[in-house]
Amino acid sequence: MKNIFIALIGILIFTSCEDVIELELKDTTPRVVIEGTLNMTTQTAQVIFTKSNGFYDATTSVSVSGANAVLQNESGISVILFETDPGVYIAENVVATPGEKWTIEIESEGVSYTAATTAPYPAILDTLITEIEERPFGGEIEVRVFAEWNDEAVVPNFYRIRPYQNDTLIAQSYNLIDDDFSDGDKITTPIREEFELGNLMKMELLSVDKNYYRYFLELSSVVGNGFNSSNPYNPIGNFDNDALGYFGIFSVSEQEVQL
Amino acid sequence: MNLSKMKNYLIMALFLFYGSLISAQDFTISGYMRDANSGEELLYATVFAEGTNSGVSTNLYGFYSLTLPAGEYTINYSYVGYSSIAFKVNLNQDVKKDIELGGDVQELNEVVVVAQREDENVTNTEVSVVKLDIKDAKLIPVLFGEQDILKTIQLLPGVSANSEGGSGFFVRGGDADQNLVLLDEAPVYNASHLLGFFSVFNSDALKDVKMYKGGIPAQYGGRASSVLDVRMKNGNMKKWEASGGLGLISSRFTVEGPLQKDKGSIMVSGRRTYLDVVAGIVSDDFADLSLYFYDLNLKANFKIGEKDRLYFSGYLGRDELGTEDFGFDWGNQTMTVRWNHTFNNKLFLNTSFIYSDYDYGFKVQNDGVDIDLNAGIYDYNLKQDYTYFLNPKNKIEFGWNGIYHQFKPTVFSFNNTAADAAQEQYALEGGIYVSNNQKISDKFSMNYGLRLSTLSNIGGYNEKEYNEADEVVKETIYESGDFYNTYANLEPRVNATYLLDSKSSVKASYNRNVQYLQLLSNSTSGTPTDMWIPSSSLVKPTIADQVSVGYFRNFNDNNYKFSVETYYKNLQNTVDYENGAETFGNPDIEAELVFGKGRAYGIEFLLEKTKGKFTGWASYTLSKSERQFDEINGGDWFSARQDRTHDISLVGTYLITSKLTIAGTWVYSTGDAVTFPSGKYYLDGSLINLYTDRNADRMPDYHRFDLGLTWTLKDSKRFYNDLNFSVYNAYNRKNAYSITFAENDSGQTEATRLALFGIIPSVAWNFKF
Structure with a gap:
């Protein structure tokens, strides 16, 4: 009798199932997607220029070649980006100082796309704290990691953390942080991703500008799909003329630990 | 319209009601109608003088009053599901007569048993109303075998579930927050348990459920779409009894009985789920998990003399979800203290003080990170409702209420430091109303009324204005106790019924409802x-205007009841979010809102079979619900999520033997309107x-078949017990709860x-x- 009871309960709780279905989706005209970044640490400006394609199409992006991309700062210095790979435009030795405003203009097929943003204040990743914990059930060993750095007071700062294990990015989410709760203080943040003993752990702290932060925040609200998701929409960055994507400036500070 | 003008209208309306007051030799018969076995008052029961067109229905407290010219009458008392009784009276003075239905009638020799009055659905002035018999609802199979009135109501036309297995509901294309859910007059702000799979209503504690999809009487206000009025049992006035149930995931127990026979009674009912305990047995993974909810209902009442009666009702429900270092709990509490007073045989007064709250708390304690979060809404409500049985042709209801709302938004603290959060808000919501249920001719009757509703914000509050970039451009500080920003709205409510013949009628209604909470x-x-x-x-109040027209017809000696209703609803100032709005604990949440319009229209068919071994109903709804916001879809109209074009429910119960009943339901609906990539x-x-x-885009169509079997093991006066077996989703349809789009491995x-x-x-x- 007891066994039957338990079996019944088992059915109750575990009747949910997931399967892949064939669902017809509407097609739409391809949209322009521009990912423009200026890395203050490597002094590299990069534009990845693509177009969207159908949902069930091949999983490669559609590059847009032959565009003209120019970067300009508030004192009038302009830098031309050159196409190194199809749809990838790069300029080296671009020096941006914190608080400086930069504008990017990309022209393709007779349409020009412009975006502007302000270089952030770079923070230095101070410490990585690791804690090794044995789980009470199953006895699995878990490595918990916390990142610590000092926040610049007064100005609002925005951060993103990119965790790597054995040089592979293992981010499950965009790991976005603002200093609303800790302006000017030391920020300690737990890293959600799991690491295993014996591996090389690397953490990148990106100090990002406000536009970058906002865009990725919107992006994170639409990529989380399912039970609690918001109404889906296309995040709109700081580009004009209906281009998807963003133009952002960031600096990178990293640390490595052999676990 | 300014306030003084409104006052004039109200006074004028009052005078109109009193116009038909004068008549010389009239006497009144009045009293209460009750169930003979339990002493429970019968609500909306019918009283009429045979051979005349004079009749009334009991009010929400079972009180009736019928005034007739002097003479001899046969007065008939009836209530759905009970045998009617009638008795002769020589009305040459005022008579007080309490009547009990469903008892052993042979003792009363003046009483004759007559067939119950079954054509009430055709003849009364109510349009777009859904009544639910809680006894019948218990036979209908449901998820986990957990009886739930909200899920049964979803099987009726015009009402649909918000999600698979969910107890939340949409009424005639309205939003889920536009339903006023009342438990003994107290608003229940979150009527769901366990993320929506169960409602807070424990069927064992309930007496009467009524839903207004339209034609909402003037006494109700505050929500745009519907009213769900749930009344708890008073408790047996005659004898002590206990009832309960043991289910796979929950158990219930109810005790009720007289405090003093026929004077006062008490009812206590409790329910608790134990899904977590069960899960813990099945797998070690759930050993740390706590996941349960409980409900407690309490009601007591006592008669003080002939004219007064006191009621107390309370509800407490809580959900708990937690692990070792994480805890989350939420729930409602309501309390109602009521005083019924009968001034004379024509004027009845109910005064209620109501407290209601909903809150939640959230706590994480993990590796030195301590996050604490809580929020809630707290209501204090005082109201008076008068019923004046002017004469057999006019029943006037009037009253007022005032609700003091306290809104505590999400307060977030991180390592015991409170974060920059939204401010607390206070508001006073008021309403006064008057309505008359008038029998204009033998064939034509109307229920018309007017409600004046108001809302004032109360300080202390720092009101902000925002620009397009959602930045604060202006701040106005209101001191504590300051009233500011008052809204007032007139809400006309009209229902009319025209009898085509004794078995069919046409009904129409118009009503305006204003909603001041979002x-x-x-x-x-x-x-x-x-x-x-x-x-x-x-944030402007949402205003809903609804017109509906219906045709009602009973066939085959009231064996079959058929109705068709059509409606059009217009919504002003509906609220939605900007894309990517940060809603959780955002102090500037108002900046993220967008305001638009809505419209919903449809046609509802219902065919019921009410007698015989086989009973049940078939319902079909064809409808549309749309919204329009300048900021969404380039300002074009788009389907609301709950826009389900077709909605079908088939419900059948078959009595195989006196001990065995089989029941089945089949539901079908068009998939929700959603956004796919x-x-x-x-x-x-x-x-x-x-x-x-x-x-x-559309989710795939939804359909499901449920089967139930109730086997009565023993049914005697002393002890009753039955076994209920049910199978949810009997043909194992994989209805999509969600569809996700992603890259596979x-x-x-x-x-x-x-x-x-x-x-x-x-x-x-x-x-x-």
Whole structure:
């Protein structure tokens, strides 16, 4: 009798199932997607220029070649980006100082796309704290990691953390942080991703500008799909003329630990 | 319209009612109608003088009053599900007569048993009203065998579930927060348990359920779409009894009885689920988990002399979800203290003080990180409702109420430091109303009324104005106790019934409802953390106007009841969010809102079979519900999520033998309007879905068959018990709860369906002694 009871309960709780279905989706005209970044640490400006394609199409992006991309700062210095790979435009030795405003203009097929943003204040990743914990059930060993750095007071700062294990990015989410709760203080943040003993752990702290932060925040609200998701929409960055994507400036500070 | 003008209208309306006051030799018969076995008052029961067109119905407290010219009459008392009784009276003075239905009638020799009056659905002035017999509802199979009136109501036309297995509901294309859910007059702000799969209503504690989809009487106000008026049992006035049930995931127990026979009674009912305990047995993974909810209902009443009666009712429900270092709990509390007073045989007064709250708390304690979060809404409500039985042709109801709302938004603290949060808000919501149920001729009757509703914000509050970039451009500080920003609205309510013949009628209604509270919910399913906010200078109250017309016809000696109703609803100032709105604990949440319009229209068919071994109903709704916001879809109208074009329910109960009943339900509806991707792009090295228009796609159609079997083991006066078996989703349809679009391991993009409930058998044992 007891066994039957338990079996019944088992059915109750575990009747949910997931399967892949064939669902017809509407097609739409391809949209322009521009990912423009200026890395203050490597002094590299990069534009990845693509177009969207159908949902069930091949999983490669559609590059847009032959565009003209120019970067300009508030004192009038302009830098031309050159196409190194199809749809990838790069300029080296671009020096941006914190608080400086930069504008990017990309022209393709007779349409020009412009975006502007302000270089952030770079923070230095101070410490990585690791804690090794044995789980009470199953006895699995878990490595918990916390990142610590000092926040610049007064100005609002925005951060993103990119965790790597054995040089592979293992981010499950965009790991976005603002200093609303800790302006000017030391920020300690737990890293959600799991690491295993014996591996090389690397953490990148990106100090990002406000536009970058906002865009990725919107992006994170639409990529989380399912039970609690918001109404889906296309995040709109700081580009004009209906281009998807963003133009952002960031600096990178990293640390490595052999676990 | 200014306030003084409104006052004039109200006074004029009052005079109109009193116009037909004068008549010379009239006498009144009045009293209460009750159930003979339990002493429970019968609500909306019918009293009429045979051979005349004079009749009334009891009010919400079972009181009636019928005034007739002097003479001899046969007065007939009837109530659905009971045998009617009638007795002769020589009306040459005022008579007080309390009547009990359903008892042993042979003792009373002046009384004759007549067939129950079954054509009330055709003859009364109510349009768009759904009544539910709680006894019948218990036979209908449900998820996990857990009886739930909200799920039964969803099987009726015009009412639909918000999600698979969910107890939340949409009424005639309205939003989920536009339903006024009342438990003994107290608003219940979150009527769901366990993320929506169960409602807070424990059927064992309930007496009467009534839902207004339209034609809402003037005494109700505050929500745009519907009113669900749930009344708890008073408790047996004659004898002590206990009832309960043991189910797979929950158990219930109710005790009720007289405090003093026929003077006062008490009822206590409790329910608790133990899904977590069960899960813990099944797998070690759930050993730390606590996941349960409980409900406690209490009601007591006492008669003080002939004219006064006091009631106390309370409800407490709580959900708990937690692990070792994480805890989350939420729930409602309501309390109602009521005083019924009969001034004379024509004027009845109910005075209520009501407290209601909903709150949640959230706590994480983990590795020195201590996050604490809580929010709530707290209501204090005082109201008076008068029923004046002017004469057999006019029943006047009037009253007022005032609700003091306190809104505590999400307060977030991190390592015991409170974060910059939204401010507390206060508001006073008021209403006065008057309505008359008038029998204009033998064939034509009307219920017309007017409600004046108001809302004032109260300080201390720092009111902000925002620009297009959602930045604060102006702040106004209101001191504590300051009233500011008052809204006032007149809400006309009219229902009319015209009898075509004794078995058919045409009904029509128009009503305006104004809603001064909005539920902020950014998710597609509701969550316990959704919070209510009051209207403000930025957030205008939602105004709904609804017109409906219906045709009602009974066939075959009232064996079959048929109705068709059509409606059009117009909504002003509906609220939605900007794309990407940060809703959780955002101090500037108002800046993220967008305001628009809504419209909903449809036609509802219902065919019921009410007698014989086989009973049940078939309902079909064809409808449309749309919204329009300048900021969404380029200002075009788009389907609301709950826009389900077709909605069918088939419900059948068959009495195989006196001990065995089998029941089945089949439901079908068009899939929800949702937004699917129409393409994809790559950004930051990962796949992002590309969307086009809001809600331009459809979930797959939903359908499901449930089967139930009730086996009465013993049914005697002393002890009753039965076994209830049910199978949810009997043909194991994989209804999509959600569809996600992502890359699979081999790099292919694909659509994945999550089906929440497969075939679910369950069993419950119910008893009563």
